[in-house]
Amino acid sequence: MEEKEKKDIFETVWKFFASVKLAIFLLIILALTSIIGTIVEQQAEPSKNIALLAKFFGDAFAPTVYNIFAKLGFMDMYGSWWFVSFLVLFSINLVVCSLDRFPKTLRLVKTPLRPLSENGIKSMPVKKELTIKTSLNTARDEFFNALTASGYRVYEASGNGSIQLYTQKGRFARLFVYVVHLSIILIFLGALIGIRFGFKGYLNLPEGRASTVAYLSPDKTIPLGFTIKCNWYDTQYYKGTDTPKEFQSELVIIDDGREVLKKVIEVNDPLTYNGITFYQSNYGMMENAAGYFILNISSGSGQENTLRLKYGDSFEIPGTGIKGTISDFSTALTRDRNTGALTTYSEMMVNPAVAIDFDIPGEKKFKGWILRRYPETGILPGGNSVKFVDFWGVEYTGLQVAKDPGVWLIYLASILMSIGLYICFFISHKKIWIQITNDRDHARITVGGSSNRNRLAFENDIEKILSRASKAIEERSKK
């Protein structure tokens, strides 16, 4: 008795989770609730969402509504207990439903096709009948050839005065729905692995500095297990514009005291070491940093030299007597359109320029601005020049630091899903039966077929096979 009751309960639960009605319900719920999180800004400062809510509910009610929404988890919705529960239900539904149906489909796919009675053939969704003046065997041969030419593997059964050809194609395509469903489960698993065993952090690394940790939040670090150092950070711009062309940093990995890896990373081209990946994400200026001006000086006689100077330092171009002293710097130099005065238009190093007080023998002392973007600004009389290479040590590179041991599973699932969807939608399971009956000096042909999708294309297929066979028979009778 108890045994039976247990079984009944199990069956009821199983049926509930195997039902497509539940799937439809869950898809609707997931679609509708997901909308909330696109309107309410997620994981944002309360003030932002209160301001948003005030537009709908008025200033007086906004804080109350905010509190209710926050209690319901709307402010971090996709991680809230109820949304996650719907996702879990959805996965159970998908697994149970697939398990419930898979054995039946597999049996269907595995059972060999059987010949049908003539009436059975005539009750197929696609059917054709025709009579050709030819012998039973000729008709059999030509229909056999026509089917083979269309890629069917043909089976044969014969009765008295009749032959039946029957065949099917694409039956395995029926299984690929399950590949699609499996891939969805694998994506959930991959995401779980990533959440459980990986992390998403960031690291703002100044030029020339190194770190052994990444940050999960301003006061929470996570050890990397090695040292990462930033040699330099640089923004390149499209010529003559302030549109960035590339954000680049040169990173070095130091493990066990040895330099093991060095790479210039860009957006879309990160660096990975020991399963931890560093992505170029942003950049910025450090406060109160004393940087070095990297100048490339060359004299008219062809001597070249790279210098590393601090603010106020002086240098001399060898053999020329030209002296220079670094006296000013601008992150983004421009000339004001109205007043004509030089000003700085951005705190970022968009158009860096260094001012140098020059003392050239036989000339008056003067102050010259050399712009990095425009090397021609550094040309001096007599073929001498000063090139402003970089102001190094004042910028930091903003890195996203991620470890995601689940991502390979996501990629695998993506491939499975792509293949599964493609086969599922574009390959159909087609079955054809052709009964050929001897009718005095004629052959009576009855064709029946079915296809689980794309009926129109299937009908064309059958037309093609019929006309091909009829033509071949005609050719033969002419000989």
Add this chain to the structure above:
Amino acid sequence: MSSPVFFDISAGAYIAAMIIYIAYLVVKNKTVGIVATAITVFGFFSQSTAFLIRWINSFYFWTASHPTSGIIESTLRAAPLRNLYESLIFFVWSLILIHLIIEFKYKTRSLGAFVTPIAAAALLFIDVSGTSKEIQPLIPALQSNWLLFHVLLSFLGYAAFGVSFGAAAAYIVVTTESRNEKTYIFWSIIIGVFLTVLIGMGIDYVSLSTTQRAELIQNYFLKATLRSSSGGIAAISWIGSIAFVFIIWRFGYGLKKVLTGLSLTPDILDDITYKSIAMGFPLFTIGGLIMGAIWANSAWGKYWTWDPKETWSLITWFVYALYLHARFVGGWRGKRVAILAVIGFVAVIFTYLGVNLVLSGLHAYGS
């Protein structure tokens, strides 16, 4: 001739074709139908030419700033699928392509009256949304092959969904037997709102002078009417729009009578709806969701962040998954699934435009 000239020719051709396709529904004269198709084909070739010219121009634009970039890389980076303007143009191109294939395969012209208005709406939107038509330098985040294929396949998918929207809307119109049915309210309002927006953008377009249009860098979408800065105009526009939708509801039933007696049977419409979703779903899944996620992962190390654009893609995906399951295993038939196909495309529009216009997100274009 330059690329914009060919684009303008194709835009004109599509809008002319829309009018003639609609006329064809009414007069049911074969010659009219052939003219509509011919003009569409002409527009399509003109647009393809424009597309190629733009591709070649942006190839030179790219190699000018990236002299060391190889031929294949330059060709990929130059593909004109990089901003709102180019992607909408590509959407229209794909929509017309799929429409022409269906017209050829199903030997039916009437669907044109439902598909060309979608193209016209997209074209008008381009002109009033203030999207830049210049070839622009590619910012670092967009320099990725994944992004290119992501946009390419998503938009083919969106175009297939667009066709399914047209077919499903026609299906609902044809199968609604009386003005008292709920589906009548549904289709008359959907078509009413669609036409209102179309006319609204038409007014935007006319109210902008040619020079204004050339220099336009702001969004002018419905600014001449519903979103006018003058409260009076906005109020009148809203009242007018509501009245217009009401009129469509009151007198729109005639559309059904116009549609009967054509080669468009409900069965064919249902088949076209399903086929285009069957085509769009894998494209959108692979191109939109999967490649988008791969691109995000290669650029930021996060394949999914639940930002509004991603979430709306997922919502769209849920709606179409719902369509497939309701129809194939849930036993839903007829108007119920057709309504899902219509809602699916509304979600597509919101994913693509609504998120940028109404919400703002991580990878919103422009700004």
